Amino acid sequence: MTAATTTFRWREPSxxxxxxxxxxxxxxxxxxxxxxxxxxxFLKAASAGPxxxxxxxxxxxxLAALKLSFTAALFAALVNxxxxxxxxxxxxxxxxxxxxxxxxxxxLPFALPTAVAGISLAAIYAPNGWVGSLLAPLxxxxxxxxTDLSFGFDGKVAYTPLGVxxxxxxxxxxxxxxxxxxxxEELQSxxxxxxxxxxASRSRTIFRVVLPQxxxxxxxxSILAFARAVGEYGSVIFIAGNVPMVxxxxxxxxxxxxxxxxxxxxxxxxxxxxxxxxxxxxxxNLIQARARRRFGDV
Amino acid sequence: xxxxxxxxxxxxxxxxxxxxxxFGVVAGARAQTELLNVSYDPTxxxxxxxxxxxxxxxxxxxxxxxxxxxxxxxxxxxxxxxxVIDGLNADVVTLALAGDIDAVAERSKKLPLDxxxxxPHNSSPYTSTIVFLVRKGNPKAIKDWGDLVKPGVxxxxxxxxxxxxxxxxxxxxxxxxxxxxxxxxxxxRDYIGxxxxxxxxxxxxxxxxxxxxxxxxxxxxxLSWENEAFLALKEFGADKFDIVVPSLSILAEPPVAxxxxxxxxxxxxxxxxxxxxxxxxxxxxxxxxxxxxxxxxPEAADAKDIANFPxxxxxxxxxxxxxxxxAQPTHFGDGGTFDQLYKPAx
Amino acid sequence: xxxxxxPSASASTKPRGTSRARGESPAVQxxxxxxxxxxxxxxxxxxxxxxxxxxxxxxxxxxxAAITEPDAQAAIRLxxxxxxxxxPFNVVVGIAAAWAIAKFEFRGKDLLIxxxxxxxxxxxxISGLVFVLLFGAQGYFGPWLQANDLxxxxxxxxxxxxxxxxxxxxxxxxxxxxxxxxxxxDEEAAMTLGASPWRVFFSVTLPNVKWSLFYGVLLCxxxxxxxxxxxxxxxxxxxxxxxxxxxxxxxxxNEYMGAxxxxxxxxxxxxxxxTLVLKTLxxxxxxxxxxxxxxx
Numbered sequence: 006m007t008a009a010t011t012t013f014r015w016r017e018p019s020x021x022x023x024x025x026x027x028x029x030x031x032x033x034x035x036x037x038x039x040x041x042x043x044x045x046x047f048l049k050a051a052s053a054g055p056x057x058x059x060x061x062x063x064x065x066x067x068l069a070a071l072k073l074s075f076t077a078a079l080f081a082a083l084v085n086x087x088x089x090x091x092x093x094x095x096x097x098x099x100x101x102x103x104x105x106x107x108x109x110x111x112x113l114p115f116a117l118p119t120a121v122a123g124i125s126l127a128a129i130y131a132p133n134g135w136v137g138s139l140l141a142p143l144x145x146x147x148x149x150x151x152t153d154l155s156f157g158f159d160g161k162v163a164y165t166p167l168g169v170x171x172x173x174x175x176x177x178x179x180x181x182x183x184x185x186x187x188x189x190e191e192l193q194s195x196x197x198x199x200x201x202x203x204x205a206s207r208s209r210t211i212f213r214v215v216l217p218q219x220x221x222x223x224x225x226x227s228i229l230a231f232a233r234a235v236g237e238y239g240s241v242i243f244i245a246g247n248v249p250m251v252x253x254x255x256x257x258x259x260x261x262x263x264x265x266x267x268x269x270x271x272x273x274x275x276x277x278x279x280x281x282x283x284x285x286x287x288x289x290n291l292i293q294a295r296a297r298r299r300f301g302d303v
Numbered sequence: 304x305x306x307x308x309x310x311x312x313x314x315x316x317x318x319x320x321x322x323x324x325x326f327g328v329v330a331g332a333r334a335q336t337e338l339l340n341v342s343y344d345p346t347x348x349x350x351x352x353x354x355x356x357x358x359x360x361x362x363x364x365x366x367x368x369x370x371x372x373x374x375x376x377x378x379x380x381x382x383x384x385x386x387v388i389d390g391l392n393a394d395v396v397t398l399a400l401a402g403d404i405d406a407v408a409e410r411s412k413k414l415p416l417d418x419x420x421x422x423p424h425n426s427s428p429y430t431s432t433i434v435f436l437v438r439k440g441n442p443k444a445i446k447d448w449g450d451l452v453k454p455g456v457x458x459x460x461x462x463x464x465x466x467x468x469x470x471x472x473x474x475x476x477x478x479x480x481x482x483x484x485x486x487x488x489x490x491x492r493d494y495i496g497x498x499x500x501x502x503x504x505x506x507x508x509x510x511x512x513x514x515x516x517x518x519x520x521x522x523x524x525x526l527s528w529e530n531e532a533f534l535a536l537k538e539f540g541a542d543k544f545d546i547v548v549p550s551l552s553i554l555a556e557p558p559v560a561x562x563x564x565x566x567x568x569x570x571x572x573x574x575x576x577x578x579x580x581x582x583x584x585x586x587x588x589x590x591x592x593x594x595x596x597x598x599x600x601p602e603a604a605d606a607k608d609i610a611n612f613p614x615x616x617x618x619x620x621x622x623x624x625x626x627x628x629x630a631q632p633t634h635f636g637d638g639g640t641f642d643q644l645y646k647p648a649x
Numbered sequence: 650x651x652x653x654x655x656p657s658a659s660a661s662t663k664p665r666g667t668s669r670a671r672g673e674s675p676a677v678q679x680x681x682x683x684x685x686x687x688x689x690x691x692x693x694x695x696x697x698x699x700x701x702x703x704x705x706x707x708x709x710x711x712x713x714a715a716i717t718e719p720d721a722q723a724a725i726r727l728x729x730x731x732x733x734x735x736x737p738f739n740v741v742v743g744i745a746a747a748w749a750i751a752k753f754e755f756r757g758k759d760l761l762i763x764x765x766x767x768x769x770x771x772x773x774x775i776s777g778l779v780f781v782l783l784f785g786a787q788g789y790f791g792p793w794l795q796a797n798d799l800x801x802x803x804x805x806x807x808x809x810x811x812x813x814x815x816x817x818x819x820x821x822x823x824x825x826x827x828x829x830x831x832x833x834x835d836e837e838a839a840m841t842l843g844a845s846p847w848r849v850f851f852s853v854t855l856p857n858v859k860w861s862l863f864y865g866v867l868l869c870x871x872x873x874x875x876x877x878x879x880x881x882x883x884x885x886x887x888x889x890x891x892x893x894x895x896x897x898x899x900x901x902x903n904e905y906m907g908a909x910x911x912x913x914x915x916x917x918x919x920x921x922x923x924t925l926v927l928k929t930l931x932x933x934x935x936x937x938x939x940x941x942x943x944x945x
Contacts, residue, residue, distance in 0.1 A: 015755060015756050016753055016754060016755030016756065017753065017754035017755070019752065019753055019754075019833070020837055020840050020841070021752050021753070021833060021836055021837065021840065021849075022840075022846040023748060023846055023850075024749060024752075024753050024755075026745070027745040027746070027748040027749035028745075028749040028755075029745075030741065030742060030745035030746075031742060031745050031746040031749055031761070031765075031821075032761075034738075034742040034745075034817075035742075035746075035761075035764060035765065035817075038810070038813055038814050038817055039764070039767055039768055039814065039817060040764070041783070042779035042780060042782075042783055042814065043767070043771070043779060045779055045782045045783045045788075045789060046775065046778070046779050046782060048789075049782055066642075088684070088685070088688045091681055091684055091685050091688075092685040092688065092689065094681065095681050095682050095685045096685075099678055099681070099682060101682055107685075107686070107689055110689065110693050110694060110697055111693070112867060112868065112871050112920075113693050113696070113697055113918060114693070115868060115871035115872045115875050116871045116874065116875050116917045116918055116920045117696065117700065117875060117914060117917060117918055118875050118876075118877040118894070118895030118898050118899070118914065118917065119773070119875075119877045119878060119895075120877050120895065120898065120899045120902070121700065121895070121898055121899075121902075121910070121911070121914045121917075122696060124514070124902065125695075125696040125699040125700060126696055127515075127519060128518070128519070128699055129695050129696065129699060131519040131520065131521065132519070132520065132521070133519060133520040134519070135695060136691065136695065163519070164503060164504045164521065171692070174692055175692050175693070175696070178692065178693065179868065183823065183864045183867075183868055184822070184823065184826065184864075186860075186864065187823070187827055187858075187860040187861040187864055188826065188827060188830060188861075190860050191827070191830075191831075191860070207673060207674075218830070221826050221829070221830065222826045222827070222830075225822060225825075225826050228766070229766065229769055229818070229822060232766060232769040232770035233769045233770075235770055235772075236769075236770060236771055236772030236773060236774075236775070237772070237773070238772055238773055238774050238878050239773065239877045239878045242506070242507050242511075243506075243511065246503065246504045246505070247462060247504065247505040247506065247507065248502075248503070248504070248505055249505075249645050255772075256772040256773075256774050256775075257465075257507070259772060259774050259775065260465060260507070260774055261462075261464040261465055262637075263381075263382070263385065263774075263778070264379070264381040264382070264464060264465050265381075265464075265635075265636060265637065266381075266385065266388075266406055266410065267637070268782070270637070271778070272782075275771075275772065275774075275775045275778075278770070278772060279767075279770060279771060279775075282770035283763065283767060283770060286763045286766050286767075286770060287759065287760070287763040290759045290762050290763050290766070291759050294758075294759050339887060344903060347900075347903070347904050348904070372889075374887045374888060374889065374890060375887070375888050376885055376886045376887045376888070377886065377900065377903070378881075378886055386803065386885050386886075388785075388786065388787060389781050389785035389786050389787060389788070389802065389803075390785050390786030390787075390791065390795075390800075390802060390803060391803045391885040391887075392803070410787065411786060411787075508903075510902075510903045534905070538905045
């Protein structure tokens with residue numbers, strides 16, 4: 006990045022061709038498929054008028070739902086970042102029976118319609134389900150306050166905010182694994198070997214050599230998992246319990262408003278969600294871009 | 304070392320895509336007389352039977368105007384109304400409550416505002432009511448609405464904000480409370496508040512709530528459409544659940560209507576009108592009773608089916624609540640009684 | 650430091666396992682494998698098993714009947730058709746976007762990347778709704794469409810639009826980080842040696858990013874076929890006409906035909922297994938060619 010010199014340049018010169026064509030296709034498709042439809046959403050939200058917009062946006066129920074959706078999504082993304090990375094590592098580096106089957110299973114959250122996923126998860130984590138019944142005896146023994154959601158564990162997963170998280174972890178996992186996996190596959194062994202030969206311990210090699218290379222992809226994957234989780238509806242409503250102020254997610258509020266034929270109110274909630282997640286995504290991408298420059302790509 | 308694999312694949316893909324697109328368009332274009340009935344969730348089984356019977360009867364009488372299929376679309380009542388408003392070409396709508404068809408009439412202007420007067424019995428060829436489904440042997444001894452607010456009783460009902468059926472539940476409870484407390488508004492509100500506090504899960508639709516109660520084992524009592532309760536007994540076994548009939552309930556009148564602008568555009572008015580009228584015929588009424596809906600004309604139905612329906616005192620939405628136009632905003636609108644009274648236990 | 654990892658000779662066979670310089674101790678390996686397996690078991694495999702167990706609950710005949718029934722067949726055809734149009738579209742756009750973003754430095758790049766991510770953060774409920782707001786009878790273009798007797802929502806075009814919207818970022822987002830980490834020195838070298846632009850693309854860039862492209866297509870396709878929320882809004886849910894597989898599954902489930910619902914769901918879940926076979930085949934069949942192309 007030596008752009009910040011004397012004259013303003015919109016883009017750095019390159020001997021590679023195709024910039025105009027590639028950017029043209031991208032921007033056209035982006036506008037037609039994404040930006041124009043979303044503009045319609047903003048128009049609709051604006052049609053509500055400032056007073057109504059404020060009433061919807063500032064209601065405690067909207068705020069509680071947004072808080073749940075965003076914290077649950079964030080938590081799920083963190084869990085996925087840790088376990089997704091381990092999983093990708095295990096899938097790429099180790100050989101063990103059933104590896105290929107597991108590799109295939111990672112895509113399941115996409116292949117399974119969200120409603121089916123929600124029904125299956127609810128069946129498993131309900132108090133009478135396979136996992137739910139195992140967890141029930143643990144009630145009151147473990148009482149962990151989770152983040153700022155601050156609820157203890159009362160032995161129930163389904164129909165509580167924990168259930169929301171379970172569904173969101175399920176939904177987001179493939180994003181992390183499938184973004185990290187190709188980078189790990191292509192990771193060159195010579196650097197690692199060099200580090201090892203120079204006497205670096207294995208953990209030092211991992212944290213100083215491998216992780217920095219995987220980090221951009223891991224961030225991308227986690228951001229995507231987060232963004233996807235925030236808006237998720239189909240799988241969550243079956244396991245969330247949907248109790249207002251407790252386990253009611255923001256997308257459900259949109260549906261409730263639509264149910265009252267209040268398109269503008271629905272658009273207001275949707276726009277709020279969109280603006281918050283867009284800010285978070287943009288922030289994440291900026292951090293990532295900076296990290297990439299620091300580690301010296303271009 | 305060029306590798307022509309990718310461009311070739313790309314070209315093959317494009318050709319395949321174009322081909323399937325044309326095929327799809329051609330397949331979609333074959334025109335026959337088809338009717339589209341846009342309905343709500345729990346009527347699937349009912350209209351499957353009605354459609355078969357009606358097509359057989361109509362095609363026998365009108366060999367020159369045969370109906371090939373009656374297409375069905377099911378979903379939440381409000382969401383279904385919205386798709387018709389947004390342009391789905393329904394010939395007839397058969398929804399959970401008059402308020403939803405009112406919305407279609409007002410917003411799409413595809414049928415007159417007084418649509419409910421066009422067919423007998425408020426355009427509702429069948430009715431239903433709200434009953435309690437409890438676990439076998441009724442371990443919590445739930446007999447009536449008053450028992451629902453006891454501490455430790457868990458109630459399953461869908462969310463009245465997203466489910467038409469749940470609105471009937473809510474209003475039935477309200478009607479009971481008004482009677483029990485002599486219309487003392489403060490006590491009615493207190494009762495409803497306590498009732499809602501006993502609800503651990505609010506599913507978005509009636510079928511989701513049925514699953515939560517029957518499959519997931521959550522809750523002691525499930526507030527349900529009568530037809531759903533019978534269906535649950537049939538599907539999951541009469542040895543698992545009992546139906547409890549409360550002292551007072553509400554007469555749920557799911558209405559049907561012709562969407563004039565659509566049938567005129569599709570030239571299907573004659574068939575669609577006959578389809579709706581078929582619901583009122585003895586044959587239609589018998590099918591209705593067999594599917595656990597209460598027929599308007601019980602004599603037409605099989606006595607065995609009629610014997611299923613318990614006697615229950617019922618209020619109507621018009622008498623007790625002044626109709627949907629009034630009840631909807633008062634109770635289920637933004638900031639309505641449901642929003643005011645739902646205070647979750649933290 | 651990372652840019653020095655030229656896609657060079659040593660990548661012909663994927664190293665796995667036990668080379669001491671790069672491997673963890675067996676104990677660590679076992680712990681990591683156990684942790685991943687436990688995590689997968691809880692969050693992925695149990696739902697998968699549920700699907701197949703439920704699908705098989707009523708026996709093979711019922712399973713066959715459920716997936717050969719006309720409405721199910723119509724739903725399968727429709728789902729394949731929608732994916733066959735949406736996925737190639739997104740592949741072309743995704744490659745274009747990745748090329749522009751990874752190979753060039755320009756102002757507003759981070760904004761562009763974030764805009765490409767945008768559809769992910771739009772709730773599926775809304776992804777469908779925006780097209781209804783545009784093309785529905787009460788929408789901004791509704792009257793014009795009706796006057797010209799064109800149908801977009803509650804018909805095939807609406808299904809395709811919603812699917813393309815939902816899957817828009819997949820291919821691009823897989824390719825971008827990978828292409829960025831590779832840098833552009835290979836392409837620059839090839840250009841300097843006089844190769845034509847398309848040749849550079851097809852014989853240098855594409856082989857380098859084959860895995861991320863493959864994963865991108867895989868995810869895009871899986872999501873395109875499995876999308877429920879957005880499609881539910883624009884479909885109208887007409888049986889045998891505008892019902893895709895996920896919608897058909899929901900309908901069956903709601904009709905208390907759980908076994909049939911999960912039978913159709915198992916087809917979608919089986920997709921993941923099919924793609925795995927494809928991936929293995931590709932690896933096996935083109936492994937040498939791809940490795941060789943790296944040397945040139």
